[in-house]
Amino acid sequence: MPSALAALIATPGHGPSIGLELPLDNDWSPKGDTARRVAGRPFGVPDLAQHTHLVKLADRLGFRALWARDVPLYDPAFGDAAQVFEVFSYLGYLAGVTERILLGTAAVVLPLREPVLTLKSAATVDRLSGGRLLLGVASGDRPVEYPIFGRDFASRGERFRTQVAMLRDGGAASLPEGITLLPRTARPLPLLVAGLAQQTPDWIGAHMDGCLAYPGTPEDHARRSAQWRAVAGEGKPYASFIHLDLCDDADAPLERYAFGGRMGRHALLRELSDLHAAGVQHVGLHLRRNRRPLDETMEEIAEFVLPAFHSNPLE
Template identity: 70%
Template structure:
C-alpha cells in the first residue's frame, strides 16, 4: 500500500512513539492527585495534554497513539484519554506538525460505518495524511447492547466495515452519493489482535499489526506468526514505562512493561528491534518522573540510537 504515514512509521527500520493519555496517573502521586481532584478511577489529568503533545512532536517522537473507549466502565478502571477518538485526533492534527496520529484501536463493529469513514477521511485530510488507523473488534461485551450491536456477530461486522473503508463505501452508496472529503492517499489499517478473523485473512487485508506488550522473546514468536501471513508489513507494540533517574538502573519487568534507566530502555528497544518489531509506543501512566523531563531525556539519549537524523 502506498501510504505516506505507513512508510514513515518504520522509516529507518525502527521507530519510537508515545501512547496517550499524557499523564502518570497510575503512580502513587498520580493517584493522590486524582483523589484530590475527584476524578474517577482511571481518569487521567488532562490539564497538560496539549503542551505534552506539542512537545512530543517537537522532540521527534514518530507517532502519538490514542485509544477508543466510548463508555467509562468502573470495572475496567481505565478511561483512556477520555476524549472521543476522532474528535481528539482532529484537535491533535491542528496543534502538531509532524508526528503521526494513530488509533489503538477503533472498535469498528460498534460504530456507524459511514460516519467512521467520514471521520477517518476528515482526520487524514486535516492532518496532512498523518493518520494511522488501528482497528479492532472490541473486547468489552457491555458496550455492544448500548449501541444496539451484536457482540457474537462482531467478526462479520468487522469484515464488512473493513471493506467499506477500503472502497470508500462505493459498494453500498446509491448512484450519485459519496462521502467527503475524498481520501487523497490510501487509509492504512493496522489490526489489534485477530479481530475474530483467521490469521490469513488478517495478513492479507490489514496493513500492519498492533500487538499487545510483551518481552522480546514474546515478540519474536508473534512477529514470526505475523510475517508468515503478512510478509514485511509493519509490526508495532507498546511498553508501559517507568524511566528511572539513574541511567544505569537495572531493568525490572512487570506486566506490559518495565522500570529501569535509559541504558536498560535502550537495550530493551534494541532487543525488540532484533526480534522484528518495527515500532514501539511508550506508555507513561506508571512513570514516576514528570513527563516533560522524561520526554526530553528519551529524545536526547534514546531516539538517536534508533531514528535517523532528518
Template identity: 70%
Template sequence: MGSALTQLRAGGFSIGIEAPLDNDWTPAGEQARRVAQRLPGEPDLQRHADLARLADRLGFRALWVRDVPLYDPAFGDAAQVFEVFAYLGYLAGITRDILLGTAAVVLPIREPLLTLKSARSVQRLSHDRLLLGVASGDRPVEYPLFGRDFDSRGSRFRDQVALLRGGDGLRLPQGLDVLPANPTALPLLVAGLAQQQPAWIGAHLDGCLAYPGTPQDHRTRVAAWRAVAGDKPYASFIHLDLVEQADAPLQRWRFGLRGGRHALLAELQALQAADVDHVGLQFRRNERPLAETFHEIAETVLPHFAAHATAPQPA
C-alpha cells in the same frame, strides 16, 4: 503502502508515545486524582496539549490514542477520555510532524459511514498523518448499548474493513459519496486478530498492533505475522517507568518495565533485533514528570534509531 506507514518505518525502527499524557497510575497521581475527585482511571488532562506539542518537537514518531466510548468502573480505565476522532482532529491542529494513530477504533459498535467520514476527515486535516488502528472490541457491556450484537462482531468487522477500503462495502445510491474523497488509502492496522483467521488479517490489513511482551514474545509473534502478512509493519507498546539513575537495572511488570535509560535502550534494541518496526511508550506508571522524561528519551535514546528519522524541531 501509504505515506503514514512509510514514515512509521523510516530508519527501520521508530518510537512513539501512547496517550493519555499523564502519570496517573503512580502513587502521586492517584493522590492527585482523589483530591481532584476524578474517577478511578480518569487521567489529568491539563497538560495534554503541551505534552503533545513537546513530543512532536522532540521527534517522537507517533502519538497513539485509544477508543473507549464508555467509562466502565469494572475496567477502571477511561483512556484519554476524549472521543477518538474529535481528539485526533484537535491533535492534528496543534502538531506538525508526529503521526496520529488509533490503538484501536472498535469498528463493530460504530456507524460505518460516519466512521469512514471521520477517518477521512482526520487523514485530510492532518496531511496524511493518520494511522487507523482497528479492532473488534472486548467489552461486551458496550454492544447492546449501541444496538449491536457482540457475537457477530467478527462479521461486522470484515464488513467495515471493506467499507473503509472503499470497495464493495461502499454501496451508496448513484450520485452519493462520502467526502472528503482522499487520494491516499486509509492505512489500517489491526489490534489482535479481531475474530478473524490470521491469513485473512494478513491479506486485508496493512499492519499489526501487538500486545506488549518481551523481545522473545515478539520474536515469535513477528514470525507468525510475517508468515501471513509479509513485510507489513509490526508495532507494539511498553508501559514504562523511566527512573532517573541511568544504570538502574530493568525490572519487568505486566505490559512493561521499570529501569534507567540504558535498560530502556537495551530493550528497544532487542525489539529492533526481533524485527519489531515501532514501539509506543505509555507513561501512566512513570514516577518522574513527563516533560523531563520525554526530553531524556529524545536526547539519549532516539538518536540510536534516527538513521532516517525526521529531525526534532527547534524548541
C-alpha cells in the same frame, strides 16, 4: 512527506521508531495516584490539564506517533478511560496543534460504529492532518458496550469485515449511484489491526496493512512477529507498546512488570534494541506509571534514546 505507514518505520536497519500512547499523564504512579484521589477523579480517568502542552512537546522533540485508544464509555469495573475524548474528534484537534507527528488509533472498535460516519471521520482526520492518520482497528473486547450501542456482540466479526471493505473502497460499493463521500483521501487509509478481530490469521494477513501487538517481552514478540510475517509477508509493519517508568539513574537495571518495566535509559536502549531484533518496528511508550514529570522524561528520551533509532527524521 512519505505515507503515514512508510513514515512509521522510516528507520530501516536502525531499530524501532518510538511513539507515545495517550493519555500523557502519570496517574498510575504513586504520586500521581495520590493527586488523583485528592482531585476526586475515579481510577483510570486521567489528568488532562497538560495534554496540549505535552502533545506539542512530543511533536517538537521528534517522537514518531501518538496513539489514541477508542474507549467510548467509562466502565469502573474495567478501570481505564483512556484519553477520555472521542478518538476521531481528539485526533482532529491534535492535527491542528501538531505538525509532523503521526496520529494513530489503537484501536477503533469498528463493530460499535456507524460505518459511513466512521469512514467520513477517518478521512476527515487524514485530510486535516496532511495524511498523518494511522487507522488501527479492532473488533472490541468489552461485551457490556454492545447492547448499549444496539449491537450484537456475537456477530461483531462479520461487521468488522464489512466495515473494512468500506474503508478500502471509500464506500463506492455501499453508496447509491451518484452519491460520494467527502473528503476523499489522497492515499488509501492504512489499516493496522489489534488482535485477530474475530478473523482467521490468513484473512488478517491478507487484508490488514500492519499489526498492533499486545505488549510483551522480546521473547513474546519474536514468536508473535514471526506468526504475523508468516501470514502478512515482510513488508507490513509490526508495532507494539511498553509501559515505561524511566528512572533518574541512567544505569538502573530493568525491573520487568506486566506490560513493561522500570528502568534507566541505558536499559531502555537495550530493551528497544532487543525488541527490534525480535521483529518490532515501532514501539509506543505508555507513561502512566512513570514517576518523574513527563516533560522531563520525554526530553531525556528525545536527547539520548531517539537519536539511536530515528536515523531518518521526518521532513
